[in-house]
Amino acid sequence: MTMDVGYAELAIGSILISNLVLAKFLGLCPFFGVSRRTSDAVGMGLAVIFVISIASAVTALIYRHVLLPTTPEHTNVLGALGLPVPEGGYVLVLKTISYILVIAVLVQFVEMVLRKAVPTLYRALGIYLPLITTNCAVMGMALLNTEAWRDPANGLPVHLAAFNGFCGGVGFLVAMLLMSGIRERLAERPVPKPFRDLPIAFISGGLMALAFMGFANLFGIAV
């Protein structure tokens, strides 16, 4: 197993250096849509952490054991069952659709749980909850752990992929918290009329991304 990354490296990399929202510019829809109130932002961030962690784990499993051809390190379940597996594996064909299937199922589950357990948050998140399915941050993380990883022949092992996904979600939550704190204060300031609400939020987000550039290459980590 290629264990050339440790937990600390993944954590700092995914939370600060390659922050999903502020460095990679993924998941901007809920970032601007749900960050008006801190309570909503926290709820959204927690939902995303849950979905992204489990999605990363399951997609890593699928990548290693269903999509990739059999290697000495991991076996392809289809091959083991006697089904035909093409040369390069099923990666190109089934990657997108199987990942989206996993993410959609998880989001459905989260919706069900939230509706029953915390109905106020469910109503506050509104349309943004099912939008986690199409959130490029979750799909992006799944791809970054597997096909876009610096070792695409193997991708991250399942436990590391799950941890990386969790850290990516935490990074998303951090960005949401910062943004909602700024926006709550901006709402009371005399902002010029053409810039109110969303335009000034975009400008603030851009400035935050600039600030996070300061983390680039921290400790020599390049995740």
Next chain:
Amino acid sequence: MDTVLTYIAAAVGVLGTLAVCFGALLAVAHRFFHVAVDPRQAKIEDVLPGANCGSCGYGGCAAYAEAVAKGEAAPDRCTPGGPECAHHIAEIMGIRISDFVPKVAVVKCQGSCEHTHDRFRYVGEHDCRAAAATQFGPTACPYGCLGLGTCVRACPFDAMVMDPETGLPRVLEERCTGCGTCAEVCPKNIIEILPADQYVHVLCRNRDRGKVVRQVCEVGCIACHKCEKVCPVEGSAIHVRDNLAEVDLDACIHCGKCVRACPVGCIGNFRTLREERKTHPGADAA
């Protein structure tokens, strides 16, 4: 060709199996996390305006719909929805309701820049609630409007504007739904939500003696009792209590005699304004 087909078959088979497994898991989860929803509640929610203003007294349109479906709330509590909405809800629930009177916001202060002055210069958050926390606010009259526009910004229907000449908020009655948000946020409780068929109101809240009032505002009520004396209604439809005149809304016949008799002009008559609005809609826009 043969091998390509088997690959496709294998791919479809795998994905299909995955989908079936996940579907089964979701079905099991649905059993545990099922939320029973009254179908009438969804219908009522559709009919409601969806502004979540809270004037019904519940936390939002969804909460009100739930309460109505359970039978806990009357169907005519939605003021922005108006009589139309109330009738739809009554239809859905299968009950009858009596006539519905719309309500509007009335700003009970006329202390404009012309008629009053400030005690000190206020430099701080541009919000009436913040200003009111500094010794009742910068206005000379401690009961008066602070003019910083918190009510205007709070209105969910854009039915209030700040008049730049007077420094007072003006209610655009054709848009006002009587939801009560402005009344809630006003730290001086100057705004009241009153039935739209009541035309005469005393536009002052000052309860100090007349002499004190004259020092701070030219149009404040001085409790001279003239309005009481000219009122044609038996027992008077306007009473001076605690140095402030108040209209008895049940008894008032809207004749306007007190309005003319008042020496400071603190009583307002909204009749012409509202009747003009009925015949010429949009006449007093902006």
